[in-house]
Amino acid sequence: MSPKWRIGKLWSAILPNDEVEPGFRERVEHIIRQIPPGKVMTYGQIAALAGSAHAARIVGGIAHFGDPDLPWQRVVNKKGGLAGGYPGGRAEHAAALSAEGVAVSDAFYVPVAELLWWPEQ
DNA sequence: CGAGTGACCGCAA
DNA sequence: ATTGCGGCCACTC
Numbered sequence: 549m550s551p552k553w554r555i556g557k558l559w560s561a562i563l564p565n566d567e568v569e570p571g572f573r574e575r576v577e578h579i580i581r582q583i584p585p586g587k588v589m590t591y592g593q594i595a596a597l598a599g600s601a602h603a604a605r606i607v608g609g610i611a612h613f614g615d616p617d618l619p620w621q622r623v624v625n626k627k628g629g630l631a632g633g634y635p636g637g638r639a640e641h642a643a644a645l646s647a648e649g650v651a652v653s654d655a656f657y658v659p660v661a662e663l664l665w666w667p668e669q
Numbered sequence: 670c671g672a673g674t675g676a677c678c679g680c681a682a
Numbered sequence: 683a684t685t686g687c688g689g690c691c692a693c694t695c
Contacts, residue, residue: 598691601678601689602679603677603678603691605691623676625678626679
């Protein structure tokens, strides 16, 4: 696979037909909105779907400065660990997930293997 | 404008 | 098993 790997196929599965191809941030925010309650996605997964497989970090940046109305509590890292930068810290992040029925361990980890959601469904 | 930083990931020692 | 570092794009200063 080339470094500039694109996943146009998966992206087209969640992008409405009449939408023009938006910027990276727009794509990330669009993906976040598709995550159903009780499910989670990882930063790397979102970055890949948005078009840059190694831009997981950027997703974190958007999470911090981006739209606070988006369900960022449904975004966790690859190990299922919660985000320390979440408003109120990991405790608030855990509380938001618990409210949706997600089991969060005492060490602030979620069973990402079971809860991981893909937009192609 | 330019440079630095970030709620991350994956591969190499 | 752990540690280090490159990479990506958007945002702030």
